């Protein structure tokens with residue numbers, strides 16, 4: 001019977017991590033709403049069909065209030081050692097809040113992320129892109145993630161916020177650990193503490209030496225208008241930096257891999273660069289960087305796809321699965337850069353729809369467009385089967401992407 005089968009499913013087995021789509025297709029067909037046990041011992045409901053995913057993301061009775069979530073977490077966790085996974089210092093951000101807190105927090109930064117404001121960053125994003133591509137020219141083989149897909153968005157978000165260059169490597173390490181889905185609880189909470197201490201110090205520095213950056217603007221909003229408290233300030237920076245670090249890298253990485261594995265699509269895009277805009281949407285649909293939306297929970301019984309999920313249960317919705325649902329997308333497993341774009345849920349849906357979507361799209365377009373025009377001979381430098389994917393509850397992305405750039409265009 002639908003929903004009640006709690007036999008383990010292989011959500012984080014090597015087969016799933018390598019290619020989740022066959023397992024997701026089976027779930028959509030057989031058990032579109034069902035309970036699963038996560039690696040750290042938490043029981044959650046997993047939702048996999050497009051319409052159900054959108055309905056859950058838009059349901060006002062589905063909450064993200066982190067304080068209530070902490071209590072529920074303790075009730076639903078089967079592993080007593082994993083009790084404290086939510087770090088208080090980092091958790092008071094918009095993605096962990098319901099209205100009216102969510103509305104207030106999102107409004108504080110909303111203006112800086114509109115498509116128009118983000119478009120002003122274009123020349124700087126192009127400059128960083130050209131610099132990184134220039135450094136790749138002449139090399140036989142490089143890891144595209146390390147040389148290009150990571151440094152580009154990290155540099156952009158750090159410049160926007162005002163995070164010093166020399167601190168960026170530490171930040172990347174902590175951020176990766178926090179999103180790894182690791183069972184090593186000490187390592188995860190160590191990274192959370194280091195991150196919180198770092199951000200607290202950054203805020204103190206900006207108070208003493210204000211700059212023309214977003215951290216300074218938020219510090220001033222905190223100090224003058226009393227519109228967010230100190231905890232919320234730390235958590236806001238944490239969210240923006242982590243979102244800026246962990247996502248766009250995989251739009252670039254997964255997108256380039258998809259193209260290199262589909263030479264006909266690569267040729268079509270090279271022949272008609274006006275397809276690029278739609279191609280970015282297709283990469284987001286085909287293998288988006290965020291496979292599961294973040295935790296939510298029911299505050300009253302919720303009917304989804306014929307199953308009633310009781311009150312006080314955790315929900316995870318699979319964005320990767322929704323984006324391959326044949327009820328919504330014809331031939332969903334086919335990469336097609338000419339597909340009419342739109343409708344995918346790679347950036348989520350509802351009030352938590354990705355704040356950084358305009359920035360991610362612009363970075364993705366500039367990065368992939370310039371990469372293809374700079375390196376006409378670009379090819380994979382590994383067999384696709386040899387590539388390994390990161391083990392993470394949230395993120396869908398490669399560990400490394402070895403490529404051979406070939407001769408640069410004249």
Ligand code: HEM
Pocket residue numbers: 094095096106157239240241243244247248251288289290293294295319345346347348349351352353354355356357359360361
């Ligand atoms: C291709 C890159 C990106 C993808 C695929 C992506 C995806 C997502 C998704 C799926 C959500 C909703 C999660 C949920 O409802 O559980 C989200 C929220 C969010 N994203 Fe992104 N993101 C990307 C880039 C960025 C960037 C560059 C930033 C900028 C700093 C950013 C900032 C945020 C913020 C602040 C939220 C929370 C919004 C809210 O709670 O109202 N994202 N993102």
